[in-house]
Amino acid sequence: MMPKTRDPDTVLEGVQRSMRVAWSREEDRLTQHLVFLATVASASPYIGLFGTVWGIMGSFQALSLTQQATLATVAPWIAEALIATAMGLFAAIPAVIFYNRLSNSSSRLLGKYEDFAEEFHAILHRNLQGRDGKPSAS
Template sequence: MNNVTTAALGATHDMSVLGLFMMADWVVKTVMIGLLLASIIVWAIAFDKYGQLRRAKRDADTFEDEFWKGGSVDELYKRHGEAPTHPLAAVFSAGMGEWRRSTEAGTSPFLVVGTKERVERAMSVTIQREMERIEKRMTFLASTGSAAPFVGLFGTVWGIMNSFTAIAGMQSTNLAVVAPGIAEALLATAIGLVAAIPAVILYNSLSSESAKFAGRLEGFAAEFGAILARQTEAAAQAPRAAAE
């Protein structure tokens, strides 16, 4: 008779995902809600970062097309450098601005000691600052990817503990009694994996894209620094050629 009763009770359990959530202990519910919120935030950050990188690449393409047309860098600085709106323009602005300040420090750029080093340092610092801005909040993805499975496992352990307590109280090991509680507990682990797996994949993908863009900025900085260095050398040789 006892077995029949417990089986009937077990059959009344709603075994859908929503039903398991509603029947779960408040601690397990808190874990599930936290993991679901983390998953939503992960996707929001990922979409924002992909959009940010896409815009930065598009603006960089446009800027490089202008830069390599062979026009005046002073005119380009007036259009983009004084108020840069994207990372590549910011790198250009930092290098050009430092070069101009070095020019104003003496009668010509070559008279300023360490001009090349200061220009390179200014662009390097700007690259670092721009990449920090692009990679901001990406650590949340990495943290979610590593922590979410363990948080879900905590919810599972807590739920199974409650299930065994209920089994002891009902003095029955019938599967209909055991199954709902264990299913509720395992749902927490499943939600943890749902949050963790995309977070890891998205973090690795965004890190790769960010590293490629950082390499692009560094390549531009190296080329632009070489151009400024050649102009500096040309300015240094001009007085000597005139004297001869």
């Protein structure tokens, strides 16, 4: 008894659908942390800026409470402002770098997956055409 053969178009559609699902899952896996990195990269400078403004406001308040303006009066607040700025940049700069690297690597890898899927589809198509015989030119 001969094994039942499937229609080549049905096989190709099934393989294409499976490849799209696999590609989509891999895209999700590769890009799952990009949103976090983008959020840190964009929000951290503003958080640092808020700390800077807070520190400068504190230094002005300290100045308003003294009769004489001295460095000892404003130095703690200015130091706090500079630390807040540095912390914001310390979080944002690596997040931007890693976002760009991960995004670029993901894009290149997904492009390779897409190329593979297209090549696999073409090879399978040729093999299925050869197995079932090519239409005769009458």
